[in-house]
Amino acid sequence: MQVEDIHEPDIPVTILTGFLGAGKTTLLNRILSENHNYKIAIIENEFGEENIDTDLIVRSNDEQIVTMSNGCVCCTIRGDLSRVLTDLRHKRDRGEIDFDYVVLETSGVANPGPVAQTFFMDDAVAPFFRLDGVVTVVDALNGGETLDREANARDQVGFADRILLSKCDLVSPEAADEIEARLRRMNARAPIRRVDMGACPVDEVLNITGFNMNDILDVDPSFFVDDHHHHHHNDDIRSFVYETGRAFDPAKLDRYIMSLTNVYGPDLLRYKGVLFMKGTDRRVVFQGVHMLAVSDLMAPWGDVKPSSRIVFIGRNLPEEAIRRGLSTCLADD
Incomplete structure (x- = not known):
């Protein structure tokens, strides 16, 4: 990355x-x-x-x-x-x-x-x-x-x-x-x-x-609101969003994203994140299709409190395992 x-x-x-x-x-x-x-x-x-x-x-x-x-x-x-x-x-x-x-x-x-x-x-x-x-x-x-x-x-x-x-x-x-x-x-x-x-x-x-x-x-x-008024289809394509206010360790996250795309790349359709990374005061954006991921430095956080949000869209992705994996990439406080 x-x-x-x-x-x-x-x-x-x-x-x-x-x-x-x-x-x-x-x-x-x-x-x-x-x-x-x-x-x-x-x-x-x-x-x-x-x-x-x-x-x-x-x-x-x-x-x-x-x-x-x-x-x-x-x-x-x-x-x-x-x-x-x-x-x-x-x-x-x-x-x-x-x-x-x-x-x-x-x-x-x-x-x-x-x-x-x-x-x-x-x-x-x-x-x-x-x-x-x-x-x-x-x-x-x-x-x-x-x-x-x-x-x-x-x-x-x-x-x-x-x-x-x-x-x-x-x-x-x-x-x-x-x-x-x-x-x-x-x-x-x-x-x-x-x-x-x-x-x-x-x-x-x-x-x-x-x-x-x-x-x-x-x-x-409304994506975050559990809607009980509609029948929930068991679609194999689903989205989930990972959010955190803690900074990511760049080296740990880089290794994890590489391993994630290597294993689940064919089932990772689209993903994008705006990231709070340790060691920089600027937003980092990354996005990808399957195994192809690119990233770039964007504007400084300025007065906005830094945080990370990543959306994953894919086929039968192990959501909880990915959430746990991302959490292991957070920097020590």
């Missing part, structure tokens, strides 16, 4: 995910038809259940890339994601296409984890493309049943930086409240928005800074 000076690539990317029928394509058509200030390249997985609205296409001079009526471009993945992104970048550098943002729609049945890791691990991608966030669309009408049945749908919720809840008009307010509470238990750090996909504001999807290194760690206060 070494503190690094991280170069900021110039092309932000949003991963748009959600299970079949949740409303991703409706949202993409909204983005492609709206007059906004972005020149967006949309990478659409060809296994999607619907296609981009062909009425929005103004020309097609390439098997993979088409230009949309508002200046956006759209391409279909027929191969490795790294190659597709590199091809787009080279076409932009040559002046053949123009874009300043990428939206990547995953297949409805896909786990977004490997896609997200591409932006950190692939040397052809990481220096040029910055992962802005993972946006997951959940269907309020059928989402509960889908979450019960499909492990990848639960992974999509766990990886999310923002969750868009669709089709709320087709269910009762009580049913919408219930699935929202379930989603919050699964992912305590992702804001949940109830939206009409066909009228969703673009700023709910783009530039949400889900992967930025900052000292903002918002966890909905």
Whole structure:
């Protein structure tokens, strides 16, 4: 968990995910038809259940890339994601296409984890493309049943930086409240928005800074309230938050996080912490996906009383064992 000076690539990317029928394509058509200030390249997985609205296409001079009526471009993945992104970048550098943002729609049945890791691990991608966030669309009408049945749908919720809840008009307010509470238990750090996909504001999807290194760690206060009014599903994806007012010993915590990710990395979907560390008067922020963890020094604590808060989102994680392990990393008073 070494503190690094991280170069900021110039092309932000949003991963748009959600299970079949949740409303991703409706949202993409909204983005492609709206007059906004972005020149967006949309990478659409060809296994999607619907296609981009062909009425929005103004020309097609390439098997993979088409230009949309508002200046956006759209391409279909027929191969490795790294190659597709590199091809787009080279076409932009040559002046053949123009874009300043990428939206990547995953297949409805896909786990977004490997896609997200591409932006950190692939040397052809990481220096040029910055992962802005993972946006997951959940269907309020059928989402509960889908979450019960499909492990990848639960992974999509766990990886999310923002969750868009669709089709709320087709269910009762009580049913919408219930699935929202379930989603919050699964992912305590992702804001949940109830939206009409066909009228969703673009700023709910783009530039949400889900992967930025900052000292903002918002966890909905209602997450800490045990809600007895809703049925508690036995989801394998759950969140928990560790908090302490004592300082961490940097060496002990570094060793523990390394061992934790080595053992539970495949099941650690997302984690982020704002840390009070012995030996510095500045906040330390760390976050990770699976085994990949990065950290950085942020602003001084100033007049704020130092404390640590870490949120973990993962599959069948041993919560109490992790809490005990973190407590062994606290510095001696």
